[in-house]
Amino acid sequence: MHPTEKAAVSTRVIGLISGTSVDGIDAVLIEISGTELDLKVELLAGKTYPYPSELREKILAVGAGVAISMEELAEIDDAIAQVFAQAAQNIQIGHQPATLIGSHGQTVYHRPPKEGAGEQRSRGREMLTPHSALSTRLGYSLQLGRGELIAYLTGITTVSNFRVADIAIGGHGAPLVPRVDAYLLSHPEEGRCIQNIGGIGNVAYIPPRHGDWLSKIRAWDTGPGNSLLDLAVEHLSAGAKTYDENGNWAASGTPCHPLVEQWLNQDYFHLPPPKSTGRELFGVTYLHQSLKDAQEYQLNAADILATLTELTAASIVHSYRTFLPEMPQRVLLCGGGSRNLYLKRRLELLLTSIPVLATDEVGLNADFKEAIAFAVLGYWRHLGIPGNLPTATGAPREVLLGEIHQSQS
Ligand SMILES: Nc1ncnc2c1ncn2[C@@H]1O[C@H](COP(=O)(O)OP(=O)(O)OP(=O)(O)O)[C@@H](O)[C@H]1O
Numbered sequence: 032m033h034p035t036e037k038a039a040v041s042t043r044v045i046g047l048i049s050g051t052s053v054d055g056i057d058a059v060l061i062e063i064s065g066t067e068l069d070l071k072v073e074l075l076a077g078k079t080y081p082y083p084s085e086l087r088e089k090i091l092a093v094g095a096g097v098a099i100s101m102e103e104l105a106e107i108d109d110a111i112a113q114v115f116a117q118a119a120q121n122i123q124i125g126h127q128p129a130t131l132i133g134s135h136g137q138t139v140y141h142r143p144p145k146e147g148a149g150e151q152r153s154r155g156r157e158m159l160t161p162h163s164a165l166s167t168r169l170g171y172s173l174q175l176g177r178g179e180l181i182a183y184l185t186g187i188t189t190v191s192n193f194r195v196a197d198i199a200i201g202g203h204g205a206p207l208v209p210r211v212d213a214y215l216l217s218h219p220e221e222g223r224c225i226q227n228i229g230g231i232g233n234v235a236y237i238p239p240r241h242g243d244w245l246s247k248i249r250a251w252d253t254g255p256g257n258s259l260l261d262l263a264v265e266h267l268s269a270g271a272k273t274y275d276e277n278g279n280w281a282a283s284g285t286p287c288h289p290l291v292e293q294w295l296n297q298d299y300f301h302l303p304p305p306k307s308t309g310r311e312l313f314g315v316t317y318l319h320q321s322l323k324d325a326q327e328y329q330l331n332a333a334d335i336l337a338t339l340t341e342l343t344a345a346s347i348v349h350s351y352r353t354f355l356p357e358m359p360q361r362v363l364l365c366g367g368g369s370r371n372l373y374l375k376r377r378l379e380l381l382l383t384s385i386p387v388l389a390t391d392e393v394g395l396n397a398d399f400k401e402a403i404a405f406a407v408l409g410y411w412r413h414l415g416i417p418g419n420l421p422t423a424t425g426a427p428r429e430v431l432l433g434e435i436h437q438s439q440s
Protein backbone atom coordinates (compact mmCIF):
# COMPACT_ATOMS: atom_id res chain seq x y z
CA MET A 32 0.00 0.00 0.00
CA HIS A 33 1.31 3.49 -0.83
CA PRO A 34 1.92 5.64 2.28
CA THR A 35 -0.74 8.19 1.29
CA GLU A 36 -3.43 5.47 1.02
CA LYS A 37 -2.66 4.39 4.57
CA ALA A 38 -2.60 8.06 5.65
CA ALA A 39 -6.35 8.37 5.24
CA VAL A 40 -6.89 5.64 7.85
CA SER A 41 -5.09 7.04 10.87
CA THR A 42 -5.32 10.75 11.09
CA ARG A 43 -6.10 11.31 14.75
CA VAL A 44 -2.90 10.86 16.69
CA ILE A 45 -1.76 11.41 20.27
CA GLY A 46 1.75 12.71 20.98
CA LEU A 47 3.36 12.22 24.40
CA ILE A 48 6.68 13.48 25.75
CA SER A 49 8.31 14.43 28.98
CA GLY A 50 11.46 16.40 28.32
CA THR A 51 14.72 16.94 30.13
CA SER A 52 13.10 19.39 32.58
CA VAL A 53 11.00 16.46 33.90
CA ASP A 54 8.21 18.93 34.58
CA GLY A 55 5.40 16.65 33.40
CA ILE A 56 3.91 14.84 30.45
CA ASP A 57 3.05 17.03 27.47
CA ALA A 58 0.14 15.36 25.73
CA VAL A 59 -1.53 16.42 22.50
CA LEU A 60 -4.35 15.14 20.39
CA ILE A 61 -3.90 16.19 16.78
CA GLU A 62 -5.51 15.67 13.43
CA ILE A 63 -2.91 14.98 10.74
CA SER A 64 -3.38 15.22 7.00
CA GLY A 65 -0.86 14.86 4.18
CA THR A 66 2.54 13.27 4.66
CA GLU A 67 5.57 15.49 4.04
CA LEU A 68 5.45 18.66 1.90
CA ASP A 69 1.65 18.63 2.22
CA LEU A 70 1.79 17.75 5.94
CA LYS A 71 -0.78 19.62 8.05
CA VAL A 72 -1.56 19.31 11.74
CA GLU A 73 -4.47 20.65 13.72
CA LEU A 74 -4.12 20.79 17.50
CA LEU A 75 -7.38 19.52 19.01
CA ALA A 76 -6.16 19.37 22.61
CA GLY A 77 -2.91 19.91 24.48
CA LYS A 78 -2.18 19.65 28.19
CA THR A 79 0.73 19.11 30.56
CA TYR A 80 0.05 16.51 33.26
CA PRO A 81 2.49 16.94 36.17
CA TYR A 82 4.27 13.82 37.41
CA PRO A 83 3.36 12.58 40.89
CA SER A 84 6.11 14.27 42.96
CA GLU A 85 7.60 11.01 44.23
CA LEU A 86 8.01 9.68 40.70
CA ARG A 87 9.53 12.99 39.54
CA GLU A 88 12.10 12.84 42.36
CA LYS A 89 13.05 9.29 41.35
CA ILE A 90 13.43 10.26 37.67
CA LEU A 91 15.59 13.26 38.56
CA ALA A 92 17.76 11.06 40.79
CA VAL A 93 18.25 8.43 38.06
CA GLY A 94 18.99 11.21 35.57
CA ALA A 95 21.59 12.64 37.95
CA GLY A 96 23.38 9.28 38.02
CA VAL A 97 22.16 7.88 41.34
CA ALA A 98 22.60 4.08 41.23
CA ILE A 99 19.42 2.01 41.41
CA SER A 100 18.68 -1.72 41.18
CA MET A 101 17.19 -3.34 38.07
CA GLU A 102 14.04 -3.93 40.09
CA GLU A 103 13.70 -0.22 40.83
CA LEU A 104 14.39 0.57 37.17
CA ALA A 105 11.59 -1.79 36.10
CA GLU A 106 9.23 -0.12 38.57
CA ILE A 107 10.05 3.38 37.34
CA ASP A 108 9.72 2.24 33.70
CA ASP A 109 6.21 0.96 34.26
CA ALA A 110 5.17 3.81 36.56
CA ILE A 111 6.09 6.20 33.72
CA ALA A 112 4.21 4.07 31.17
CA GLN A 113 1.16 4.21 33.42
CA VAL A 114 1.13 7.99 33.78
CA PHE A 115 1.76 8.37 30.03
CA ALA A 116 -1.18 6.02 29.31
CA GLN A 117 -3.34 8.02 31.73
CA ALA A 118 -2.35 11.25 29.96
CA ALA A 119 -3.33 9.65 26.63
CA GLN A 120 -6.74 8.68 28.04
CA ASN A 121 -7.35 12.12 29.54
CA ILE A 122 -6.40 14.11 26.46
CA GLN A 123 -9.11 12.32 24.45
CA ILE A 124 -11.95 13.26 26.81
CA GLY A 125 -14.61 15.12 24.84
CA HIS A 126 -13.07 14.13 21.49
CA GLN A 127 -13.31 11.32 18.97
CA PRO A 128 -10.71 8.74 20.02
CA ALA A 129 -7.25 8.55 18.44
CA THR A 130 -6.03 5.57 16.42
CA LEU A 131 -2.32 5.96 17.09
CA ILE A 132 0.04 7.17 19.82
CA GLY A 133 3.59 8.45 19.32
CA SER A 134 5.24 8.31 22.74
CA HIS A 135 8.75 9.68 23.24
CA GLY A 136 8.90 8.54 26.86
CA GLN A 137 11.20 10.00 29.50
CA THR A 138 14.91 10.35 28.78
CA VAL A 139 16.97 9.26 31.80
CA TYR A 140 20.31 8.80 30.06
CA HIS A 141 21.87 10.10 26.86
CA ARG A 142 25.39 9.41 25.64
CA PRO A 143 26.44 10.75 22.26
CA PRO A 144 28.43 8.43 19.95
CA LYS A 145 32.19 8.64 19.93
CA GLU A 146 33.35 10.68 16.97
CA GLY A 147 33.56 8.53 13.85
CA ALA A 148 31.02 5.90 14.91
CA GLY A 149 28.79 6.91 11.98
CA GLU A 150 31.54 6.66 9.38
CA GLN A 151 32.67 3.25 10.58
CA ARG A 152 29.13 1.93 10.59
CA SER A 153 28.42 3.33 7.12
CA ARG A 154 31.27 1.26 5.64
CA GLY A 155 28.90 -1.68 5.60
CA ARG A 156 27.27 -4.18 7.87
CA GLU A 157 29.22 -7.10 6.41
CA MET A 158 32.52 -5.67 7.64
CA LEU A 159 31.44 -5.51 11.27
CA THR A 160 32.02 -8.29 13.72
CA PRO A 161 30.11 -7.92 17.00
CA HIS A 162 33.41 -6.89 18.57
CA SER A 163 34.20 -4.14 16.07
CA ALA A 164 30.60 -2.89 16.22
CA LEU A 165 31.02 -2.36 19.94
CA SER A 166 34.45 -0.82 19.62
CA THR A 167 33.04 2.04 17.52
CA ARG A 168 31.23 3.14 20.68
CA LEU A 169 27.83 3.99 19.43
CA GLY A 170 25.69 6.45 21.30
CA TYR A 171 23.19 5.24 23.88
CA SER A 172 19.94 6.88 24.86
CA LEU A 173 17.40 5.51 27.27
CA GLN A 174 13.76 6.61 27.28
CA LEU A 175 11.55 5.01 29.91
CA GLY A 176 7.79 4.33 29.76
CA ARG A 177 7.58 1.20 27.67
CA GLY A 178 5.35 1.35 24.65
CA GLU A 179 3.92 -2.16 25.01
CA LEU A 180 2.31 -1.18 28.28
CA ILE A 181 0.95 2.11 26.92
CA ALA A 182 -0.59 0.20 23.98
CA TYR A 183 -2.11 -2.36 26.37
CA LEU A 184 -3.48 0.20 28.84
CA THR A 185 -4.95 2.52 26.19
CA GLY A 186 -5.96 -0.07 23.59
CA ILE A 187 -4.25 2.16 21.01
CA THR A 188 -1.32 1.13 18.80
CA THR A 189 1.72 2.92 20.18
CA VAL A 190 5.04 3.86 18.58
CA SER A 191 7.90 4.34 21.06
CA ASN A 192 11.70 4.11 21.35
CA PHE A 193 12.28 6.60 18.56
CA ARG A 194 15.98 7.19 19.08
CA VAL A 195 17.49 3.69 18.93
CA ALA A 196 17.34 3.07 15.14
CA ASP A 197 19.30 6.23 14.36
CA ILE A 198 21.79 5.46 17.14
CA ALA A 199 22.30 1.87 15.94
CA ILE A 200 23.67 3.13 12.60
CA GLY A 201 26.01 5.61 14.27
CA GLY A 202 23.79 8.70 14.73
CA HIS A 203 23.18 10.69 17.90
CA GLY A 204 19.48 9.77 17.94
CA ALA A 205 18.89 13.49 18.58
CA PRO A 206 17.61 15.97 17.74
CA LEU A 207 14.69 14.24 15.98
CA VAL A 208 12.19 17.08 15.81
CA PRO A 209 13.99 19.00 12.97
CA ARG A 210 12.49 16.87 10.18
CA VAL A 211 9.02 17.71 11.47
CA ASP A 212 10.05 21.38 11.85
CA ALA A 213 11.18 21.32 8.23
CA TYR A 214 7.77 20.32 6.91
CA LEU A 215 5.71 22.44 9.30
CA LEU A 216 7.79 25.60 9.62
CA SER A 217 9.86 26.06 6.45
CA HIS A 218 9.29 29.12 4.32
CA PRO A 219 9.68 29.57 0.54
CA GLU A 220 11.98 32.60 0.82
CA GLU A 221 13.10 32.90 4.42
CA GLY A 222 15.92 31.07 6.23
CA ARG A 223 14.68 30.27 9.75
CA CYS A 224 16.13 29.00 12.99
CA ILE A 225 13.65 27.04 15.05
CA GLN A 226 15.06 27.30 18.57
CA ASN A 227 13.68 24.99 21.23
CA ILE A 228 14.50 26.07 24.79
CA GLY A 229 13.55 23.13 26.97
CA GLY A 230 15.79 21.68 29.68
CA ILE A 231 18.38 21.54 26.91
CA GLY A 232 18.34 23.90 23.92
CA ASN A 233 18.32 22.70 20.34
CA VAL A 234 18.16 24.46 17.00
CA ALA A 235 17.07 23.53 13.48
CA TYR A 236 18.27 25.90 10.77
CA ILE A 237 15.90 25.60 7.82
CA PRO A 238 16.98 27.34 4.62
CA PRO A 239 14.39 28.72 2.16
CA ARG A 240 12.31 25.83 0.81
CA HIS A 241 13.62 25.31 -2.71
CA GLY A 242 16.23 23.20 -4.50
CA ASP A 243 17.96 20.74 -2.21
CA TRP A 244 16.85 22.66 0.92
CA LEU A 245 16.23 19.48 2.94
CA SER A 246 19.88 18.40 2.71
CA LYS A 247 20.97 21.92 3.74
CA ILE A 248 19.14 21.82 7.06
CA ARG A 249 21.48 21.93 10.05
CA ALA A 250 20.48 21.05 13.60
CA TRP A 251 22.13 20.38 16.94
CA ASP A 252 21.76 20.74 20.69
CA THR A 253 22.92 24.25 21.56
CA GLY A 254 23.63 23.40 25.22
CA PRO A 255 21.75 24.39 28.38
CA GLY A 256 18.22 25.69 28.01
CA ASN A 257 16.45 25.87 31.38
CA SER A 258 18.19 22.90 33.05
CA LEU A 259 20.82 24.96 34.90
CA LEU A 260 18.38 27.80 35.58
CA ASP A 261 15.83 25.50 37.20
CA LEU A 262 18.49 23.82 39.35
CA ALA A 263 19.92 27.19 40.36
CA VAL A 264 16.49 28.62 41.25
CA GLU A 265 15.71 25.60 43.40
CA HIS A 266 19.08 25.90 45.15
CA LEU A 267 19.02 29.69 45.61
CA SER A 268 15.41 29.73 46.87
CA ALA A 269 16.10 26.76 49.21
CA GLY A 270 13.45 24.73 47.40
CA ALA A 271 10.74 27.41 47.52
CA LYS A 272 10.73 27.90 43.73
CA THR A 273 11.26 25.51 40.83
CA TYR A 274 11.82 28.00 37.97
CA ASP A 275 12.36 31.69 37.34
CA GLU A 276 8.90 32.81 36.23
CA ASN A 277 9.17 35.06 33.16
CA GLY A 278 12.87 35.51 34.06
CA ASN A 279 11.91 38.15 36.67
CA TRP A 280 14.56 37.10 39.21
CA ALA A 281 17.34 37.10 36.60
CA ALA A 282 16.11 40.45 35.26
CA SER A 283 16.74 41.99 38.70
CA GLY A 284 20.43 41.03 38.47
CA THR A 285 23.34 41.80 36.15
CA PRO A 286 25.09 39.22 34.00
CA CYS A 287 28.80 38.78 34.67
CA HIS A 288 30.21 38.81 31.13
CA PRO A 289 33.77 37.63 31.94
CA LEU A 290 32.23 34.54 33.57
CA VAL A 291 30.03 33.88 30.54
CA GLU A 292 33.13 34.14 28.33
CA GLN A 293 34.93 31.69 30.62
CA TRP A 294 32.04 29.21 30.49
CA LEU A 295 31.82 29.53 26.70
CA ASN A 296 35.38 28.16 26.48
CA GLN A 297 34.00 24.74 27.36
CA ASP A 298 34.63 22.04 24.74
CA TYR A 299 30.97 21.34 23.98
CA PHE A 300 30.39 24.83 22.60
CA HIS A 301 33.27 24.44 20.17
CA LEU A 302 32.44 20.94 18.98
CA PRO A 303 31.13 21.09 15.41
CA PRO A 304 27.65 19.66 14.74
CA PRO A 305 26.10 17.14 14.56
CA LYS A 306 26.15 17.08 18.34
CA SER A 307 23.80 16.31 21.20
CA THR A 308 23.92 16.63 24.95
CA GLY A 309 21.83 16.29 28.09
CA ARG A 310 21.67 16.68 31.84
CA GLU A 311 24.71 14.41 32.05
CA LEU A 312 26.77 17.47 31.03
CA PHE A 313 24.52 20.42 31.92
CA GLY A 314 23.13 19.11 35.21
CA VAL A 315 23.87 19.10 38.92
CA THR A 316 27.68 18.79 38.68
CA TYR A 317 27.84 21.64 36.17
CA LEU A 318 25.69 23.81 38.46
CA HIS A 319 27.95 23.19 41.47
CA GLN A 320 30.99 24.25 39.45
CA SER A 321 29.12 27.34 38.19
CA LEU A 322 28.21 28.33 41.75
CA LYS A 323 31.86 28.01 42.78
CA ASP A 324 32.91 30.17 39.81
CA ALA A 325 30.25 32.73 40.74
CA GLN A 326 31.64 32.96 44.27
CA GLU A 327 34.97 34.13 42.87
CA TYR A 328 33.15 37.08 41.30
CA GLN A 329 31.09 37.59 44.50
CA LEU A 330 27.81 37.38 42.60
CA ASN A 331 24.51 37.55 44.48
CA ALA A 332 21.56 35.24 43.67
CA ALA A 333 20.03 37.54 41.04
CA ASP A 334 23.41 38.05 39.35
CA ILE A 335 23.99 34.28 39.28
CA LEU A 336 20.66 33.75 37.54
CA ALA A 337 21.29 36.62 35.13
CA THR A 338 24.70 35.10 34.30
CA LEU A 339 23.31 31.58 33.77
CA THR A 340 20.52 33.03 31.61
CA GLU A 341 23.17 34.87 29.63
CA LEU A 342 25.03 31.57 29.13
CA THR A 343 21.89 30.05 27.57
CA ALA A 344 21.39 33.05 25.27
CA ALA A 345 25.07 33.50 24.39
CA SER A 346 25.67 29.78 23.71
CA ILE A 347 22.72 29.79 21.28
CA VAL A 348 23.89 32.86 19.38
CA HIS A 349 27.56 31.82 19.50
CA SER A 350 26.63 28.47 17.93
CA TYR A 351 24.70 30.18 15.09
CA ARG A 352 27.63 32.47 14.33
CA THR A 353 30.12 29.61 14.48
CA PHE A 354 28.31 26.77 12.72
CA LEU A 355 25.65 28.15 10.38
CA PRO A 356 26.42 28.80 6.70
CA GLU A 357 24.53 32.08 7.08
CA MET A 358 22.54 33.81 9.81
CA PRO A 359 18.76 33.22 9.69
CA GLN A 360 16.31 35.92 8.70
CA ARG A 361 14.05 34.97 11.59
CA VAL A 362 14.29 33.00 14.83
CA LEU A 363 11.21 31.12 16.03
CA LEU A 364 11.22 30.08 19.68
CA CYS A 365 9.44 27.18 21.34
CA GLY A 366 9.66 25.23 24.60
CA GLY A 367 9.16 26.56 28.13
CA GLY A 368 12.15 28.90 27.83
CA SER A 369 10.27 30.91 25.22
CA ARG A 370 8.10 32.12 28.15
CA ASN A 371 11.17 33.52 29.90
CA LEU A 372 10.86 37.16 28.83
CA TYR A 373 14.28 38.15 30.15
CA LEU A 374 15.94 35.32 28.19
CA LYS A 375 14.05 36.36 25.06
CA ARG A 376 15.21 39.98 25.50
CA ARG A 377 18.84 38.86 25.88
CA LEU A 378 18.54 36.73 22.75
CA GLU A 379 17.08 39.66 20.80
CA LEU A 380 19.91 41.87 21.94
CA LEU A 381 22.62 39.37 20.97
CA LEU A 382 20.98 38.65 17.60
CA THR A 383 20.89 42.42 16.90
CA SER A 384 18.47 42.97 14.01
CA ILE A 385 17.12 39.40 13.56
CA PRO A 386 13.45 39.19 14.63
CA VAL A 387 12.72 36.70 17.41
CA LEU A 388 9.15 35.36 17.60
CA ALA A 389 7.43 32.33 19.11
CA THR A 390 6.32 29.52 16.76
CA ASP A 391 2.72 30.37 17.83
CA GLU A 392 3.05 33.48 15.72
CA VAL A 393 3.41 31.33 12.59
CA GLY A 394 0.66 28.94 13.64
CA LEU A 395 2.39 26.20 15.63
CA ASN A 396 1.88 25.99 19.38
CA ALA A 397 5.22 26.71 21.11
CA ASP A 398 4.42 24.79 24.31
CA PHE A 399 3.35 21.57 22.58
CA LYS A 400 5.54 21.53 19.47
CA GLU A 401 7.64 18.58 20.69
CA ALA A 402 4.58 16.50 21.60
CA ILE A 403 3.10 17.35 18.19
CA ALA A 404 6.39 16.29 16.57
CA PHE A 405 6.35 12.86 18.25
CA ALA A 406 2.74 12.36 17.11
CA VAL A 407 3.94 13.08 13.55
CA LEU A 408 7.00 10.82 13.96
CA GLY A 409 4.71 7.99 15.14
CA TYR A 410 2.46 8.63 12.14
CA TRP A 411 5.44 8.58 9.76
CA ARG A 412 6.62 5.29 11.29
CA HIS A 413 3.16 3.85 10.78
CA LEU A 414 3.26 4.94 7.12
CA GLY A 415 6.84 3.74 6.56
CA ILE A 416 8.31 7.24 6.20
CA PRO A 417 11.78 7.95 7.70
CA GLY A 418 11.91 10.36 10.63
CA ASN A 419 15.56 11.29 11.06
CA LEU A 420 17.56 13.91 9.20
CA PRO A 421 21.13 12.67 8.72
CA THR A 422 22.47 16.25 8.81
CA ALA A 423 20.86 16.69 12.25
CA THR A 424 21.75 13.40 13.93
CA GLY A 425 24.95 12.50 12.06
CA ALA A 426 23.52 9.14 10.97
CA PRO A 427 24.80 7.96 7.59
CA ARG A 428 21.28 7.67 6.15
CA GLU A 429 17.58 8.06 6.75
CA VAL A 430 15.85 5.34 8.77
CA LEU A 431 12.41 4.47 10.07
CA LEU A 432 12.20 5.64 13.68
CA GLY A 433 10.35 3.88 16.47
CA GLU A 434 9.03 0.49 17.45
CA ILE A 435 5.38 -0.27 16.80
CA HIS A 436 3.39 -1.91 19.57
CA GLN A 437 0.05 -3.05 18.19
CA SER A 438 -2.96 -2.69 20.43
CA GLN A 439 -4.30 -6.12 21.29
CA SER A 440 -7.90 -4.99 21.71
N1 LIG B 1 6.65 31.49 32.32
C1 LIG B 1 7.88 30.96 32.33
N2 LIG B 1 8.95 31.73 32.64
C2 LIG B 1 10.20 31.23 32.66
N3 LIG B 1 10.49 29.96 32.41
C3 LIG B 1 9.48 29.13 32.09
C4 LIG B 1 8.13 29.58 32.04
N4 LIG B 1 7.36 28.53 31.69
C5 LIG B 1 8.19 27.46 31.56
N5 LIG B 1 9.45 27.82 31.80
C6 LIG B 1 10.65 26.97 31.79
O1 LIG B 1 10.47 25.93 30.86
C7 LIG B 1 10.81 24.67 31.44
C8 LIG B 1 10.02 23.59 30.77
O2 LIG B 1 10.25 23.65 29.40
P1 LIG B 1 9.87 22.47 28.43
O3 LIG B 1 8.60 21.85 28.89
O4 LIG B 1 9.98 22.98 27.06
O5 LIG B 1 11.09 21.51 28.74
P2 LIG B 1 11.32 20.03 28.35
O6 LIG B 1 10.30 19.64 27.32
O7 LIG B 1 11.38 19.27 29.60
O8 LIG B 1 12.77 20.07 27.72
P3 LIG B 1 13.51 19.42 26.45
O9 LIG B 1 13.08 20.19 25.24
O10 LIG B 1 14.92 19.65 26.81
O11 LIG B 1 13.16 17.99 26.36
C9 LIG B 1 10.52 24.84 32.91
O12 LIG B 1 11.29 23.93 33.66
C10 LIG B 1 10.90 26.29 33.14
O13 LIG B 1 12.26 26.42 33.41
Ligand SMILES: CC(=O)N[C@H]1[C@@H]2OC[C@@H](O2)[C@@H](O)[C@@H]1O[C@H](C)C(=O)O
Pocket residue numbers: 050051138140141172204205206207208209227229230231232233252307308309401
Ligand atom coordinates in the same frame (compact mmCIF):
# COMPACT_ATOMS: atom_id res chain seq x y z
C1 LIG C 1 18.02 12.48 24.47
C2 LIG C 1 16.96 13.52 24.54
O1 LIG C 1 15.91 13.29 25.08
N1 LIG C 1 17.26 14.69 23.96
C3 LIG C 1 16.30 15.79 23.89
C4 LIG C 1 16.76 16.91 24.81
O2 LIG C 1 15.80 17.97 24.85
C5 LIG C 1 16.17 18.94 23.86
C6 LIG C 1 17.38 18.33 23.21
O3 LIG C 1 17.91 17.53 24.26
C7 LIG C 1 16.95 17.42 22.00
O4 LIG C 1 18.05 16.97 21.28
C8 LIG C 1 16.15 16.20 22.45
O5 LIG C 1 14.80 16.42 22.27
C9 LIG C 1 14.09 16.79 21.15
C10 LIG C 1 12.68 16.42 21.44
C11 LIG C 1 14.54 16.19 19.81
O6 LIG C 1 14.93 15.03 19.75
O7 LIG C 1 14.42 16.91 18.80
